[in-house]
Amino acid sequence: MDADALARACADAMWRDDRASAGLGMRLEQVAPGRARLSLAVNEAMVNGHGICHGGFIFTLADSAFAFACNSHGLHALAQHCSTTFIRPAHRGETLVAGAVERTGDARAGIYDVRVTGGDRAVVAEFRGHSRTTGEIFQIAEG
Amino acid sequence: MDADALARACADAMWRDDRASAGLGMRLEQVAPGRARLSLAVNEAMVNGHGICHGGFIFTLADSAFAFACNSHGLHALAQHCSTTFIRPAHRGETLVAGAVERTGDARAGIYDVRVTGGDRAVVAEFRGHSRTTGEIFQIAEG
Amino acid sequence: MDADALARACADAMWRDDRASAGLGMRLEQVAPGRARLSLAVNEAMVNGHGICHGGFIFTLADSAFAFACNSHGLHALAQHCSTTFIRPAHRGETLVAGAVERTGDARAGIYDVRVTGGDRAVVAEFRGHSRTTGEIFQIAEG
Amino acid sequence: MDADALARACADAMWRDDRASAGLGMRLEQVAPGRARLSLAVNEAMVNGHGICHGGFIFTLADSAFAFACNSHGLHALAQHCSTTFIRPAHRGETLVAGAVERTGDARAGIYDVRVTGGDRAVVAEFRGHSRTTGEIFQIAEG
Numbered sequence: 001m002d003a004d005a006l007a008r009a010c011a012d013a014m015w016r017d018d019r020a021s022a023g024l025g026m027r028l029e030q031v032a033p034g035r036a037r038l039s040l041a042v043n044e045a046m047v048n049g050h051g052i053c054h055g056g057f058i059f060t061l062a063d064s065a066f067a068f069a070c071n072s073h074g075l076h077a078l079a080q081h082c083s084t085t086f087i088r089p090a091h092r093g094e095t096l097v098a099g100a101v102e103r104t105g106d107a108r109a110g111i112y113d114v115r116v117t118g119g120d121r122a123v124v125a126e127f128r129g130h131s132r133t134t135g136e137i138f139q140i141a142e143g
Numbered sequence: 144m145d146a147d148a149l150a151r152a153c154a155d156a157m158w159r160d161d162r163a164s165a166g167l168g169m170r171l172e173q174v175a176p177g178r179a180r181l182s183l184a185v186n187e188a189m190v191n192g193h194g195i196c197h198g199g200f201i202f203t204l205a206d207s208a209f210a211f212a213c214n215s216h217g218l219h220a221l222a223q224h225c226s227t228t229f230i231r232p233a234h235r236g237e238t239l240v241a242g243a244v245e246r247t248g249d250a251r252a253g254i255y256d257v258r259v260t261g262g263d264r265a266v267v268a269e270f271r272g273h274s275r276t277t278g279e280i281f282q283i284a285e286g
Numbered sequence: 287m288d289a290d291a292l293a294r295a296c297a298d299a300m301w302r303d304d305r306a307s308a309g310l311g312m313r314l315e316q317v318a319p320g321r322a323r324l325s326l327a328v329n330e331a332m333v334n335g336h337g338i339c340h341g342g343f344i345f346t347l348a349d350s351a352f353a354f355a356c357n358s359h360g361l362h363a364l365a366q367h368c369s370t371t372f373i374r375p376a377h378r379g380e381t382l383v384a385g386a387v388e389r390t391g392d393a394r395a396g397i398y399d400v401r402v403t404g405g406d407r408a409v410v411a412e413f414r415g416h417s418r419t420t421g422e423i424f425q426i427a428e429g
Numbered sequence: 430m431d432a433d434a435l436a437r438a439c440a441d442a443m444w445r446d447d448r449a450s451a452g453l454g455m456r457l458e459q460v461a462p463g464r465a466r467l468s469l470a471v472n473e474a475m476v477n478g479h480g481i482c483h484g485g486f487i488f489t490l491a492d493s494a495f496a497f498a499c500n501s502h503g504l505h506a507l508a509q510h511c512s513t514t515f516i517r518p519a520h521r522g523e524t525l526v527a528g529a530v531e532r533t534g535d536a537r538a539g540i541y542d543v544r545v546t547g548g549d550r551a552v553v554a555e556f557r558g559h560s561r562t563t564g565e566i567f568q569i570a571e572g
Binding site for chain 2: 014016017018019020021023044045046047048049050053054055056057059060061063064078079080081082083084085086
């Protein structure tokens with residue numbers, strides 16, 4: 001299995017399990033080795049009375065993109081430490097896109113950068129995640 | 144109005160607006176000047192197939208506690224930058240408690256530390272948030 | 287050997303090795319299990335033309351306090367990840383004090399908070415360090 | 430004056446003032462709008478007894494690269510918050526290179542990523558810095 005097929009197979013296995021991301025309405029747009037892109041439409045339940053999205057949902061979208069990217073190499077990986085800078089508010093009705101890219105890493109640990117953009121492509125948040133592999137291998141059925 | 148009454152009035156005004164925190168099932172347990180404590184029971188919609196809570200919900204709980212604490216002084220404050228370390232997983236059915244405490248700050252900016260603990264009082268996550276005031280003042284009706 | 291004596295013995299072993307901290311003029315003021323306090327006078331070589339201390343020296347002082355605190359339990363520990371917020375400038379001639387306190391931890395990993403204060407006791411910087419033990423044990427001669 | 434010439438003029442003005450970076454032995458290798466590269470040879474005074482460089486000097490090099498990059502647009506900018514992940518030790522005699530690149534920013538605030546590499550081009554540290562402009566403009570003499 002090549003690296004791209006492995007990344008997709010890992011993502012399929014994760015997505016089946018990940019009721020949280022699906023339940024919030026996230027869509028897995030793309031996955032590749034060390035990369036992932038997810039989107040989320042900001043709805044009524046995610047905003048405060050002024051129509052501004054709670055930062056927790058922006059983080060959760062970025063964290064899911066990070067998870068799909070750092071689990072794309074065939075080994076289970078967990079988030080250890082994440083930091084997020086909130087740059088502009090996100091609004092009800094806006095579709096956010098989070099693109100995660102591996103910055104550095106080896107078999108044990110990695111650093112991933114995630115940019116979250118809004119409807120106008122402007123940057124809503126910048127996220128950096130640090131992952132660590134657990135030693136467990138994805139169980140992937142051969143086609 | 145004394146500092147404690149002001150903190151409660153700000154929290155009441157925020158809570159009325161904050162459909163997101165209430166919608167996830169959070170409870171505002173306590174608020175005081177520079178401090179807040181919120182709780183959240185981890186439910187089916189927050190977990191993956193292994194019963195482990197998505198880190199985004201742990202962050203969101205901590206972020207809400209941070210927001211109530213940094214908005215307790217009568218001035219609107221926004222999260223600028225947050226970092227979180229995930230220490231142990233949280234599980235379905237567990238009630239998480241996030242306690243936020245102001246570490247340092249002045250009228251413009253502040254740093255708040257939030258500890259999230261699980262059912263056994265063990266630490267699930269450590270969060271640090273950086274806030275900045277917007278210049279807006281809470282509109283609070285006198286008694 | 288009790289925990290306090292062990293902390294002092296670890297600090298003695300580290301200080302003998304640590305030419306960098308001593309060479310910059312740091313003083314080890316106090317060490318205890320999970321805690322350390324170091325000081326540093328800001329000199330001509332640490333400032334720019336406006337007499338403002340380069341942030342790198344403030345970080346280095348905080349990082350040394352973190353190192354003494356996280357190595358106080360008898361096991362070699364290394365810094366993995368550190369973050370610092372610069373709150374006010376430090377000036378030539380000012381003596382900075384960095385106090386490190388363990389926030390959470392177990393035998394493998396820990397989080398330490400370091401506050402750096404200036405001549406007026408005002409906060410100059412807030413630092414958080416994440417450590418990981420290497421498995422190596424301090425070789426300490428019995429008295 | 431074009432953006433490249435402005436970046437060089439700002440760097441010249443900063444370098445004249447920055448006794449700290451020069452005093453440690455740093456070299457300014459390159460500067461461009463939103464970018465800077467500096468190098469530092471790890472010497473005897475920067476290491477502990479095992480020949481391992483104190484993390485504070487790695488941070489200081491990265492912080493200087495960040496400062497030259499975020500001050501390249503003609504406005505004075507200050508570091509607000511920095512985080513660093515230490516990936517492998519640096520050794521006595523090794524020349525470290527820190528390359529800073531602007532990730533996102535506007536006239537008031539910016540995020541810069543700095544990678545520090547060692548003699549073998551392997552990554553020693555990853556640094557992210559958050560800057561804020563002060564409102565002051567660089568005084569640059571026209572040629």
